[in-house]
Amino acid sequence: MEVSSIRNGVIIDHVPAGTALEVLAYLDIDPASTRLALVMNAPSTRYGTKDIIKMEGDVPVDLEALAIVAPRATVAIVENGVITGKHAPTLPDRVVNVIRCVNPRCVTGSERGLDHVFYRVPGRHAFRCEYCDEEALR
Amino acid sequence: MLATLFYEPSTRTRLSFETGMIRLGGNAVGFAGTGQSSVSKGESIADTVRTVAAYADVIAIRHPKEGAALVAARAAERAGVPVINAGDGGHMHPTQTLADLATIRQRCGRLTDLTVGLCGDLMFGRTVHSLIETLCRWGNIHFVLVSPPELRVPQYVLDRIDKASGCSYEQVRDLAGVIGSLDVLYMTRVQKERFFSEDEYVRLRDTYVLDRARLAAARPDMAVLHPLPRVNEIATDVDADPRAAYFDQVANGMLVRMALMAAVLDDPLPGYGDEKRQTPAGEQ
Numbered sequence: 101m102e103v104s105s106i107r108n109g110v111i112i113d114h115v116p117a118g119t120a121l122e123v124l125a126y127l128d129i130d131p132a133s134t135r136l137a138l139v140m141n142a143p144s145t146r147y148g149t150k151d152i153i154k155m156e157g158d159v160p161v162d163l164e165a166l167a168i169v170a171p172r173a174t175v176a177i178v179e180n181g182v183i184t185g186k187h188a189p190t191l192p193d194r195v196v197n198v199i200r201c202v203n204p205r206c207v208t209g210s211e212r213g214l215d216h217v218f219y220r221v222p223g224r225h226a227f228r229c230e231y232c233d234e235e236a237l238r
Numbered sequence: 239m240l241a242t243l244f245y246e247p248s249t250r251t252r253l254s255f256e257t258g259m260i261r262l263g264g265n266a267v268g269f270a271g272t273g274q275s276s277v278s279k280g281e282s283i284a285d286t287v288r289t290v291a292a293y294a295d296v297i298a299i300r301h302p303k304e305g306a307a308l309v310a311a312r313a314a315e316r317a318g319v320p321v322i323n324a325g326d327g328g329h330m331h332p333t334q335t336l337a338d339l340a341t342i343r344q345r346c347g348r349l350t351d352l353t354v355g356l357c358g359d360l361m362f363g364r365t366v367h368s369l370i371e372t373l374c375r376w377g378n379i380h381f382v383l384v385s386p387p388e389l390r391v392p393q394y395v396l397d398r399i400d401k402a403s404g405c406s407y408e409q410v411r412d413l414a415g416v417i418g419s420l421d422v423l424y425m426t427r428v429q430k431e432r433f434f435s436e437d438e439y440v441r442l443r444d445t446y447v448l449d450r451a452r453l454a455a456a457r458p459d460m461a462v463l464h465p466l467p468r469v470n471e472i473a474t475d476v477d478a479d480p481r482a483a484y485f486d487q488v489a490n491g492m493l494v495r496m497a498l499m500a501a502v503l504d505d506p507l508p509g510y511g512d513e514k515r516q517t518p519a520g521e522q
Contacts, residue, residue, distance in 0.1 A: 204434075205328060205329075207305040211282055211303070211309055230305070231304060233304075
């Protein structure tokens with residue numbers, strides 16, 4: 101399968117296979133209004149299979165949000181058909197309005213105007229709601 | 239002036255806050271239930287607290303939603319009014335913990351090197367979560383967590399035990415098999431108000447009942463605690479047993495809340511501080 105290269109944009113590579121759409125949701129990127137190509141379940145020498153997201157244009161990528169859902173992904177910036185920069189996701193200690201708390205007893209489900217804030221569980225790749233301590237589901 | 243904002247029913251917590259403030263020489267206002275306040279019109283926690291912060295010097299809030307006290311504390315921050323969590327859903331109940339600690343210290347003479355059994359609804363039992371969190375600061379506690387599998391302690395509480403110095407835990411279903419090893423037995427009510435399914439509540443509510451016959455297997459100096467109210471998890475025939483400490487907790491509840499309110503208002507209590515103060519082992 102061949103997908104044409106992008107001229108100016110962003111390539112997110114090494115996305116866990118089958119999670120490209122979830123990654124877009126975490127990054128708050130609307131596939132309906134972004135020029136992009138998804139390659140899903142592509143062969144990977146490192147991980148066996150992977151997804152790749154190619155987006156044309158100046159699309160901001162939140163590296164902290166990316167780290168939550170795809171910590172081993174890489175982000176390449178493409179300018180005039182050439183990769184001019186590469187970035188790795190950085191796992192944050194705290195994220196705001198990236199994850200939503202699913203605990204029906206949590207105050208974030210009823211109080212208007214509250215940010216959804218999650219803190220990182222020490223020593224683990226996991227986040228908990230700052231209000232109710234419920235662990236984020238992925 | 240204390241404002242008690244109680245969105246959930248309460249007997250001991252609200253009345254002990256209010257009588258405690260009156261005994262300190264202050265006054266108390268507030269609401270018990272949301273029907274007579276603008277909460278019934280849909281007012282948010284933050285707006286309610288910002289309003290009350292204009293009238294009161296300290297606020298105690300109880301709310302069915304987990305994390306509500308944090309929302310309230312942040313809302314009152316600008317006014318510089320301290321907010322005390324009087325219970326937020328099934329999450330935490332830190333002032334009950336102060337009463338529990340005072341009672342354990344009275345009965346056991348220490349807050350460390352203890353085997354503490356917690357029995358019943360450990361998932362939604364906010365007093366359980368707060369007590370474990372706080373005892374972990376003292377260290378060297380072995381927690382025996384007695385519950386049906388559906389009501390086990392949440393992972394974030396277990397993680398706290400794992401992190402604490404000298405603390406450990408075991409999770410069991412059978413109280414009879416462990417009661418003889420305990421210094422403290424903390425019974426809890428299966429809380430109807432935390433269940434979305436009536437059938438699930440009915441199925442689990444009578445899992446543990448402590449009566450004189452079961453208490454016979456316990457040590458003669460074990461302390462039986464319960465945050466109250468009880469339904470039927472402690473038979474009334476246990477009340478006369480010298481090990482029953484739950485009404486001591488009630489009395490201590492008012493005293494520790496008095497001390498807490500005085501502390502957050504920076505209003506020293508006469509005589510407080512004369513006694514040698516104890517500090518958790520893990521605290522600097």
